[in-house]
Amino acid sequence: IPTFLQNVLQNGISKELNTRELEIGELNFLHTTDTHGWLGSHINQANYDADWGDFVSFASSFKRQKVGKSRDLILIDTGDKHDGNGLSDATVPNGRISTEIFNEQDYDLLTLGNHELYTAENTILEYYSTALSQKFKDAYVSSNVEFVTDDGDLVPFGSKYRYFETHNQNIRILALSFMFNFQRTNPRARVSPATSIFQQDWFKQMVKQYPQDKVDVIVIFGHMPITDPEAHEINHVHTTLRKLYPETVIQYFGGHSHIRDFAVFDERATGLQSGRFSETVGFLSIDKIKSGAPEFKRRYIDFGKHSFAYHSGVSRQTKKGQDLSLKIASVRQELNLNEVIGHVPTSYYMYSKPITSKHNIYNLLVTKVLPRLKSDQTDETKSRFIIINTGSIRYDLYKGNFTKDTEFIVSPFPNDWNFVEVPLSLAEGVADYLNEGPVLYTSMAPPGARSRKRHPESCPFIHDPKLSKGYTTRDDFGCDGDDVPHNTELYFTVPNVVQSVELKPTDGVNVHLVFYSFIQKDILKALNELGETRLSGFEHFTDRDCKRYGGASTKELLKEYIRDGE
Numbered sequence: 001i002p003t004f005l006q007n008v009l010q011n012g013i014s015k016e017l018n019t020r021e022l023e024i025g026e027l028n029f030l031h032t033t034d035t036h037g038w039l040g041s042h043i044n045q046a047n048y049d050a051d052w053g054d055f056v057s058f059a060s061s062f063k064r065q066k067v068g069k070s071r072d073l074i075l076i077d078t079g080d081k082h083d084g085n086g087l088s089d090a091t092v093p094n095g096r097i098s099t100e101i102f103n104e105q106d107y108d109l110l111t112l113g114n115h116e117l118y119t120a121e122n123t124i125l126e127y128y129s130t131a132l133s134q135k136f137k138d139a140y141v142s143s144n145v146e147f148v149t150d151d152g153d154l155v156p157f158g159s160k161y162r163y164f165e166t167h168n169q170n171i172r173i174l175a176l177s178f179m180f181n182f183q184r185t186n187p188r189a190r191v192s193p194a195t196s197i198f199q200q201d202w203f204k205q206m207v208k209q210y211p212q213d214k215v216d217v218i219v220i221f222g223h224m225p226i227t228d229p230e231a232h233e234i235n236h237v238h239t240t241l242r243k244l245y246p247e248t249v250i251q252y253f254g255g256h257s258h259i260r261d262f263a264v265f266d267e268r269a270t271g272l273q274s275g276r277f278s279e280t281v282g283f284l285s286i287d288k289i290k291s292g293a294p295e296f297k298r299r300y301i302d303f304g305k306h307s308f309a310y311h312s313g314v315s316r317q318t319k320k321g322q323d324l325s326l327k328i329a330s331v332r333q334e335l336n337l338n339e340v341i342g343h344v345p346t347s348y349y350m351y352s353k354p355i356t357s358k359h360n361i362y363n364l365l366v367t368k369v370l371p372r373l374k375s376d377q378t379d380e381t382k383s384r385f386i387i388i389n390t391g392s393i394r395y396d397l398y399k400g401n402f403t404k405d406t407e408f409i410v411s412p413f414p415n416d417w418n419f420v421e422v423p424l425s426l427a428e429g430v431a432d433y434l435n436e437g438p439v440l441y442t443s444m445a446p447p448g449a450r451s452r453k454r455h456p457e458s459c460p461f462i463h464d465p466k467l468s469k470g471y472t473t474r475d476d477f478g479c480d481g482d483d484v485p486h487n488t489e490l491y492f493t494v495p496n497v498v499q500s501v502e503l504k505p506t507d508g509v510n511v512h513l514v515f516y517s518f519i520q521k522d523i524l525k526a527l528n529e530l531g532e533t534r535l536s537g538f539e540h541f542t543d544r545d546c547k548r549y550g551g552a553s554t555k556e557l558l559k560e561y562i563r564d565g566e
């Protein structure tokens with residue numbers, strides 16, 4: 001048999017033989033988060049070859065074939081539904097068409113992420129098209145985010161909580177949803193710190209109406225990391241809830257940090273997080289709910305046709321799923337997402353290669369792409385430092401066609417360039433300051449860059465020719481969470497910012513410090529802290545000193561670089 005066929009046979013068979021089962025219990029959950037517009041599958045990664053039509057088919061077939069009528073299933077999503085893929089970002093406003101596709105999934109509980117809060121148009125779209133929709137008006141919960149109406153009134157963003165009984169076993173569920181303490185909302189929304197809601201009247205009333213003896217499971221789902229080494233927000237929430245409901249099973253579903261994660265909070269409470277970009281469907285089951293000794297099982301399902309067929313026992317799509325896949329394909333055509341702009345000669349990675357490697361995407365940007373930036377506002381005779389936050393890059397750049405979709409996938413944010421003229425002695429210290437100092441105002445690194453180090457020991461290194469690269473997740477239950485075993489991928493740490501430096505033989509001592517408007521507050525903070533320690537009689541820089549630099553976005557510069565070839 002030809003080698004390629006041997007590989008397919010081996011891989012296919014080994015995948016079947018090695019796929020870890022879902023341990024179905026009394027109460028079961030499927031969870032997605034941080035999908036960021038990835039509803040059309042991953043063309044460059046076979047592990048994740050399912051689209052949203054496949055996922056809609058899977059949920060329905062899994063519920064019918066595996067969960068059945070004697071047990072219950074709850075579908076949950078925890079936000080961040082655009083910014084990162086052409087299907088969402090190539091429309092105005094972004095998410096206009098992808099929201100309709102996303103909402104075809106029959107979620108029982110859903111909420112928003114911080115990416116629904118950066119711009120007013122996204123917030124308004126999310127509120128009216130999903131939170132208030134006929135389909136989701138009972139399912140949409142946000143306990144600490146409020147919407148600002150046209151008249152300036154603050155109203156709940158969906159329901160503050162949801163109390164319901166499951167369809168088959170009448171398990172009594174009390175659901176609340178929290179956004180992390182996100183402080184960059186646009187004027188059409190307000191986020192209150194999660195723990196502040198415990199003092200609010202509606203919450204006290206809810207506890208009175210639904211005390212412990214009226215609730216079997218509390219579900220806390222939201223755009224908040226399950227593991228939060230810096231702020232411990234979810235742990236503070238758990239401490240208060242456990243005081244109010246000392247015996248009740250509490251199940252958390254988190255998001256935002258883009259990792260597969262599972263945490264044990266206590267003997268009756270666990271938390272699950274299900275990755276990013278439709279690479280994962282999180283599965284969780286709870287058994288012996290009323291026994292006082294509940295049993296939790298978790299699984300991270302590769303968002304792929306093999307996994308969906310394996311776990312549901314059905315390989316054919318439902319009619320609804322099939323129609324949705326056809327719609328996704330036609331929307332991709334309509335938006336020209338397959339239009340080839342150039343060819344990427346080799347892959348460039350965010351995490352899998354060290355920042356010094358020419359196969360690291362940040363290395364590519366600072367050495368080849370950012371120096372192409374041309375200002376349309378000022379001269380370029382001065383030396384210049386161009387600083388970007390690494391979180392502005394969202395995905396590896398794979399060898400092969402660079403399409404219109406690739407632009408949005410790799411660098412979706414608009415990112416205007418600003419600059420400030422500063423002494424060289426300050427400019428040369430800013431990047432190190434931002435990389436070594438505390439997180440100032442903006443989380444600048446890519447999501448998940450910090451959380452990967454949660455468990456000091458990682459899982460045993462796997463390198464098996466029969467397996468493909470993919471997630472090998474270590475969590476509080478160990479290293480068997482992923483449904484398909486994969487070869488270990490290396491992860492190298494990513495700094496908060498990277499910079500390109502162009503020193504020119506000019507007589508002046510001042511240089512141009514160029515940066516994204518998105519991180520202006522952090523840049524000014526760094527400059528002023530450095531100025532105070534390094535320069536006597538130093539006067540603080542302010543927003544007034546920052547000017548528009550103009551020029552093409554990183555997305556445009558990268559496209560031009562690829563189109564022009566090496």
Ligand SMILES: Nc1nc2c(ncn2[C@@H]2O[C@H](COP(=O)(O)O)[C@@H](O)[C@H]2O)c(=O)[nH]1
Pocket residue numbers: 034080114115256257258389390391392413414415442443444445446447516518
């Ligand atoms: N340069 C920019 N970076 C941005 C922008 N919006 C977000 N980000 C970065 O993304 C992550 C947060 O992503 P999430 O999916 O986990 O919410 C964070 O690192 C931000 O720095 C932007 O407009 N420009």
Ligand SMILES: [Zn+2]
Pocket residue numbers: 034036080113256257258447
């Ligand atoms: Zn996200």
Ligand SMILES: [Zn+2]
Pocket residue numbers: 080113114115223255256257
């Ligand atoms: Zn987020």
